[in-house]
Amino acid sequence: MFMDKATRFRLEARPRIPDSLERLQELANDLFYSWDHGVRNLFARIDQSLWQKVEHNPKVFLRRVAQERLDEASQERAFLAEYRRVLSNYDAYCESEPVPEVTEYLDPDKYRVAYFCAEFGLHESFPIYSGGLGILAGDHCKAASDLGLPFVAVGLLYQQGYFIQSIDAQGHQIARYKSHTSDELPITPVMQDGTPLKVSVPFPGRMLTARVWQARIGHIRLYLLDSHTEENTAEDQELTLQLYGGDENTRIQQEMLLGIGGTRVLEALGIEPTAWHINEGHAAFQILERCRQTMGKHDLPFEAAFEAVAASTLFTTHTPVPAGHDIFPKGLVEHALSPYLEQSGLDFDQIFALGSKDGGDSFNMTSLGLRGSRFHNGVSRIHGGVASVMEGDIWPQIPAAENPMGYITNGVHVPTFLAPEWASLFDIQSPTWRSELRNPEYWSFVDQIPDYHYWSVHKALKQQMGEFVVEQLRRQHERNGTGHSVTERMTRQLVSPDKDTLIIGFARRFATYKRATLIFSDLDRLERMLTDPERPTILIFAGKAHPRDNPGQHLIKVIHDLSMRPALMGHVLLLEDYDQAMARYLVSGVDVWLNNPEYPKEASGTSGEKAALNGALNLSVLDGWWGEGYNGENGWAITPRDTRLDPEFRNLEESRDLLDLLEFEIIPLYYDRASQGYSKGWVKRSKASMKTITPRFNAQRMVMDYVERYYHPASMQGARLMANQAREARELAEWKAKVREAWSGVSMSVVGCVDAQCAYDETVELRVEVVLNGLAPEDVRIECLVTPDCTGSHDASGPDRFILEKEGEQDGRTLFSAQVPPPYPGLQTLRLRMYPYHPALTHLLEMGCMLWV
Numbered sequence: 001m002f003m004d005k006a007t008r009f010r011l012e013a014r015p016r017i018p019d020s021l022e023r024l025q026e027l028a029n030d031l032f033y034s035w036d037h038g039v040r041n042l043f044a045r046i047d048q049s050l051w052q053k054v055e056h057n058p059k060v061f062l063r064r065v066a067q068e069r070l071d072e073a074s075q076e077r078a079f080l081a082e083y084r085r086v087l088s089n090y091d092a093y094c095e096s097e098p099v100p101e102v103t104e105y106l107d108p109d110k111y112r113v114a115y116f117c118a119e120f121g122l123h124e125s126f127p128i129y130s131g132g133l134g135i136l137a138g139d140h141c142k143a144a145s146d147l148g149l150p151f152v153a154v155g156l157l158y159q160q161g162y163f164i165q166s167i168d169a170q171g172h173q174i175a176r177y178k179s180h181t182s183d184e185l186p187i188t189p190v191m192q193d194g195t196p197l198k199v200s201v202p203f204p205g206r207m208l209t210a211r212v213w214q215a216r217i218g219h220i221r222l223y224l225l226d227s228h229t230e231e232n233t234a235e236d237q238e239l240t241l242q243l244y245g246g247d248e249n250t251r252i253q254q255e256m257l258l259g260i261g262g263t264r265v266l267e268a269l270g271i272e273p274t275a276w277h278i279n280e281g282h283a284a285f286q287i288l289e290r291c292r293q294t295m296g297k298h299d300l301p302f303e304a305a306f307e308a309v310a311a312s313t314l315f316t317t318h319t320p321v322p323a324g325h326d327i328f329p330k331g332l333v334e335h336a337l338s339p340y341l342e343q344s345g346l347d348f349d350q351i352f353a354l355g356s357k358d359g360g361d362s363f364n365m366t367s368l369g370l371r372g373s374r375f376h377n378g379v380s381r382i383h384g385g386v387a388s389v390m391e392g393d394i395w396p397q398i399p400a401a402e403n404p405m406g407y408i409t410n411g412v413h414v415p416t417f418l419a420p421e422w423a424s425l426f427d428i429q430s431p432t433w434r435s436e437l438r439n440p441e442y443w444s445f446v447d448q449i450p451d452y453h454y455w456s457v458h459k460a461l462k463q464q465m466g467e468f469v470v471e472q473l474r475r476q477h478e479r480n481g482t483g484h485s486v487t488e489r490m491t492r493q494l495v496s497p498d499k500d501t502l503i504i505g506f507a508r509r510f511a512t513y514k515r516a517t518l519i520f521s522d523l524d525r526l527e528r529m530l531t532d533p534e535r536p537t538i539l540i541f542a543g544k545a546h547p548r549d550n551p552g553q554h555l556i557k558v559i560h561d562l563s564m565r566p567a568l569m570g571h572v573l574l575l576e577d578y579d580q581a582m583a584r585y586l587v588s589g590v591d592v593w594l595n596n597p598e599y600p601k602e603a604s605g606t607s608g609e610k611a612a613l614n615g616a617l618n619l620s621v622l623d624g625w626w627g628e629g630y631n632g633e634n635g636w637a638i639t640p641r642d643t644r645l646d647p648e649f650r651n652l653e654e655s656r657d658l659l660d661l662l663e664f665e666i667i668p669l670y671y672d673r674a675s676q677g678y679s680k681g682w683v684k685r686s687k688a689s690m691k692t693i694t695p696r697f698n699a700q701r702m703v704m705d706y707v708e709r710y711y712h713p714a715s716m717q718g719a720r721l722m723a724n725q726a727r728e729a730r731e732l733a734e735w736k737a738k739v740r741e742a743w744s745g746v747s748m749s750v751v752g753c754v755d756a757q758c759a760y761d762e763t764v765e766l767r768v769e770v771v772l773n774g775l776a777p778e779d780v781r782i783e784c785l786v787t788p789d790c791t792g793s794h795d796a797s798g799p800d801r802f803i804l805e806k807e808g809e810q811d812g813r814t815l816f817s818a819q820v821p822p823p824y825p826g827l828q829t830l831r832l833r834m835y836p837y838h839p840a841l842t843h844l845l846e847m848g849c850m851l852w853v
Contacts, residue, residue, distance in 0.1 A: 024043075225262060287372035291305045465585045470494050
């Protein structure tokens, strides 16, 4: 039997780009293409088939396109006209100035934001992301570019990135990895004095060297570190091989490279950020490196440098799920950091205490990030509250509602995820919509779009999605050897656009808390609804489970098996390898976007925002962003049950709500078409979704919130502490040390009795005596908080506060007093408390110290 054992050599015959099209290379090297449909369409027009085959990667496309196709395009008048139009738009974008709201807060000549993240999801052609965190980081960068924000981003360049998913005939997830070379990606090497820029980080027994690349994202730059360099051992070269791959030793070394190495990149480039934004604990080691640099440049002790660094730092936590927070054993941290700390002159015990949670023997990167920053936030109102409780040990004596944890709700980048068909319709209806993304009142123009026109756009997008899904399923089934008849049955609803079947989408990471199978809790009931011949419904599922998440992979298999049941075939579909390209089809084509996480574990969840941009209606648990977005008319809400109840009972009750909404509201409304061929009630609700969600939950609004609430204050506070040879940083560090030493011996008690009643126009005298244990009276603040017993008259802004002033001293105790006029009628409650106070504090309660009478 003949066996072909010949060695195969790969050869790529690359074309020469005609002079008239030479700027195609420039467009391929700017991730502006990731959100500009015009740029992507240029490449697709040259060779649609190849564009699909190279997975929408412009650089690879220009290497493999046939010479004759390029030559034909260079002679085609219509193509050249479109080429010039796209270049004109691109040049205008690149030459645009920052929006006035940005310069009002951050003068580009004085201020700069550094944004660190472990992953960036900018486009499917640049696979250095896994899911929500990466997509959010990509959208943040794009919006920063749109706004003209002085901004730089830092991450890691993964040769393989996250895994490519396939699902076999038995429903098992198969993970495979594909390596990418630098010339396939939209990056260029960072050069310094004619040579590639490299930085080094001390690792146990050696120095790890990383090469630096840059990606252009419109106005901003993303710098990426790559350990695949000749100076490193083979093992170290693989450090940046995979995103979230390897063991905890790999993870801590990646995070050292990101935090320490990334900070050294900016130093080498002469970039001096005034505000530093850390996303999750992955990059928190930058705090140590910045302290080392600050100590050296300004001759500061560690404590003063730490205060200066923390004052200009924002830490964002993106998940309440424990698996999202890196925790390392003490021994591993000591081993990994010892060479770095030895070179830096930093003390391990002091550093370990910054990451210690509850005084244990583990090192929590989130704790390091929170202690090393003075600005902190969750990513939705609900998540901010959850994070306040979850991370409350950082401020142990402070009520969770008052600790420094704030929130900014995530938003999505509209130009990336809004279908071009909607953008074209908006251009006709209201041409200035792109500059009104933060103006909710403006978006009432959506109501003026004729219903039939509105529905025709949605139906066209739905048909495009259907064709995409059919092709995906056919490829999956062909590879798995699934029979042709099965594929036909599976896709029969989608290939008949005249039926206009209701389609519900569920696409996200397959983590157990997202409860992908909740809708199947009452399978008989669901089956009746899905297969109703007069009102059929299709469920489309897509998403990846982490290769080590066996429960998540089991959910995929459960859905696969259900999709193959004869009764459900064609009504339950499971797609493999969910990425940004698939996401754009799904969020613009489905009728309903389903999200039913276990409350309150959905920090924000932005996929529903993308669907809403495109007129889809959200059916979601009131968690994450939907807790703020739902108004009763723009989708449907599932009210989460009390978290103290049994989880199985909660799942049962919430699944019943879900099926009730489907059976009694959603399906009847969708099929209430009368004579016009579509449901006017559905269109009304869809318009309500689009006009209320688009201006409130977009990335431009999100980034401007960061500018106003965090980037500007952090820049100001950092500059304040570093002024005059860092005088205030030194003083603040010394004062905090004094307070920590004295606080356990501080006490407070009431002098005499507090009046139980008074006339409405009288005052109540409050007197307390305090043992300050060496602190000065000005080192503390004493407050009386007054709240009404009748909650109906209580101001939502919180209790009324009255400051007690120093009255004198007696028997070694300091007296404080105040005359408090009752702010409310009738019964009210007075509470007295004391906490450390210094005018240089970023947040009044940042020390976490508080005493109550």
